Amino acid sequence: MTQIMWFRRDLRLADNPALLAAINSAADGEDVLALYIVGPRTWATMSPVQQHYLVASLASLNESLSGNLVIKYGDAREIIPNLVQSLKASVVHAGELHTPNAIARDLEIARKLSGVGSELKFTGSAYAVAPGRITKDDGSFYKVYTPYYKNWLKHGWRRPAEYPDLNQVWCTSVNSDKLPERAELSAFDHPIAGEAAALKRWERFKQTALADYADNRNRPDLDGTSMLSAALRFGEIHPRTLLADLEDSSGHEVFRKEIAWREFYADILFNRPDTDTGYYNRAYQAMEYDTGEKAQERFTAWVTGTTGYPLVDAGMRQLRTTGWMHNRVRMVVASFLIKDLHLEWTLGAEHFAQWLTDFDVASNSHGWQWTAGCGTDASPYYRVFNPIGQAIRFDPHGDYVRKFIPELRHIPGPAVHEPWLVADGLAHGYPEPIVDHASERLEALSRLEKLPKGKVQSAHNPRENDQKRLIQSFE
DNA sequence: TTTTGAGTTGTTCGA
DNA sequence: GTCGAACAACTCAAA
Numbered sequence: 001m002t003q004i005m006w007f008r009r010d011l012r013l014a015d016n017p018a019l020l021a022a023i024n025s026a027a028d029g030e031d032v033l034a035l036y037i038v039g040p041r042t043w044a045t046m047s048p049v050q051q052h053y054l055v056a057s058l059a060s061l062n063e064s065l066s067g068n069l070v071i072k073y074g075d076a077r078e079i080i081p082n083l084v085q086s087l088k089a090s091v092v093h094a095g096e097l098h099t100p101n102a103i104a105r106d107l108e109i110a111r112k113l114s115g116v117g118s119e120l121k122f123t124g125s126a127y128a129v130a131p132g133r134i135t136k137d138d139g140s141f142y143k144v145y146t147p148y149y150k151n152w153l154k155h156g157w158r159r160p161a162e163y164p165d166l167n168q169v170w171c172t173s174v175n176s177d178k179l180p181e182r183a184e185l186s187a188f189d190h191p192i193a194g195e196a197a198a199l200k201r202w203e204r205f206k207q208t209a210l211a212d213y214a215d216n217r218n219r220p221d222l223d224g225t226s227m228l229s230a231a232l233r234f235g236e237i238h239p240r241t242l243l244a245d246l247e248d249s250s251g252h253e254v255f256r257k258e259i260a261w262r263e264f265y266a267d268i269l270f271n272r273p274d275t276d277t278g279y280y281n282r283a284y285q286a287m288e289y290d291t292g293e294k295a296q297e298r299f300t301a302w303v304t305g306t307t308g309y310p311l312v313d314a315g316m317r318q319l320r321t322t323g324w325m326h327n328r329v330r331m332v333v334a335s336f337l338i339k340d341l342h343l344e345w346t347l348g349a350e351h352f353a354q355w356l357t358d359f360d361v362a363s364n365s366h367g368w369q370w371t372a373g374c375g376t377d378a379s380p381y382y383r384v385f386n387p388i389g390q391a392i393r394f395d396p397h398g399d400y401v402r403k404f405i406p407e408l409r410h411i412p413g414p415a416v417h418e419p420w421l422v423a424d425g426l427a428h429g430y431p432e433p434i435v436d437h438a439s440e441r442l443e444a445l446s447r448l449e450k451l452p453k454g455k456v457q458s459a460h461n462p463r464e465n466d467q468k469r470l471i472q473s474f475e
Numbered sequence: 476t477t478t479t480g481a482g483t484t485g486t487t488c489g490a
Numbered sequence: 491g492t493c494g495a496a497c498a499a500c501t502c503a504a505a
Contacts, residue, residue: 136503144482144502218484261483331484370483378482382497386486441486449498 010235015160017124022093033171048183049323060194068170073177096122100273128157131270198231213251220326229358269362284374308433311391323357335385339444345372
């Protein structure tokens with residue numbers, strides 16, 4: 001008999017309750033299969049940076065498991081039941097996932113397993129407080145961040161789980177599949193994947209940047225953020241591990257709130273699964289967007305970082321070359337796509353999904369919807385980012401822009417943010433602005449005013465009962 | 476049921 | 491250059 005540990009978004013050994021459950025459940029004579037499954041459709045839509053990061057993270061996990069990680073390539077709906085039958089596995093252990101597609105898939109697998117006398121058992125999740133657990137007195141979920149945060153704090157979380165005993169007998173009778181070839185990476189630096197690298201980065205962030213996080217987190221020109229987003233997305237480190245180290249000072253508090261934002265958006269998506277790609281506030285479906293050839297050209301300029309707005313272009317190029325973009329810049333490029341180019345936020349969300357190594361459907365979709373105005377925030381309609389104002393404020397010396405835009409490196413200081421005002425500023429091929437921000441801002445405001453006023457329409461959620469049933473008691 | 480205060484991240488304009 | 495007001499109306503949470 002075999003216990004199966006199915007790694008998904010928890011590519012680590014430390015503080016991994018599902019792994020602990022698998023090892024502790026293995027009775028005398030039972031081994032444990034450490035398994036990861038790469039889905040062909042997922043793989044095909046991943047950017048080169050995402051593919052390389054995943055492969056590196058799996059290699060790191062495999063090393064921690066002394067080479068006993070088995071990687072399969074295919075549909076988990078087939079692979080899991082087949083392995084259960086061939087190994088006569090009694091239980092498949094996993095950390096619970098809370099996004100709509102994962103819930104549907106896990107439910108299907110759970111049904112298949114129960115049909116053959118086995119079980120898909122969830123222990124733990126990717127969150128300090130699992131989605132669905134924080135509710136108001138009437139049982140409904142919070143739609144505003146601040147009261148959610150207060151209750152999230154009050155709810156609290158467990159201490160990190162103990163380290164597993166690796167003197168476990170691992171199942172070695174299953175062979176790994178070979179993954180398809182990967183596309184080549186750009187020459188830029190990329191984050192180092194793996195649990196050890198994540199812990200090291202956290203230690204370094206704590207010592208160098210956490211104290212000033214409240215001030216510096218908005219500065220893309222500084223090394224002021226944790227750079228742990230990809231590690232959190234792949235579960236190389238658990239938010240509990242971070243929270244356990246935080247104190248009461250200002251920088252620590254702001255960082256704690258960022259962790260809570262991640263959990264808030266996961267909770268919103270869990271309760272409104274239609275918002276993975278759909279509008280949270282459906283009144284905005286009536287928004288007027290540009291279409292046609294000109295819109296297509298503008299979208300291409302946005303994607304390739306050739307809009308003529310240096311901060312926007314630096315961010316878009318950082319995304320494609322490193323697989324990451326600073327949070328402040330994400331808001332600026334999002335605002336630019338939606339309010340300056342008048343294109344639908346879903347286009348931007350899809351592009352981010354393809355290129356961000358830290359892509360997380362809840363944070364991505366709701367981050368975009370926040371900017372678009374259709375998200376949970378009661379965003380004032382007049383909130384339109386000025387791409388030049390933001391650049392001068394948050395990249396005050398122009399260092400960030402020059403790093404990612406070689407055509408502008410000859411312009412010193414903050415003048416780089418308005419190269420068309422500098423003699424020879426556009427001499428190295430950098431384009432003129434493709435739109436005029438001042439007039440596009442007014443255009444965006446006028447389109448927003450035309451939207452019908454109305455209550456946020458909550459879609460019926462046909463999977464609600466299934467989701468409630470899947471909530472385990474760990475968090 | 477009604478009421479009250481609050482709601483991540485902004486910009487512009489005029490004094 | 492700095493600073494406060496204005497930019498809508500609405501939903502949400504809690505009393």
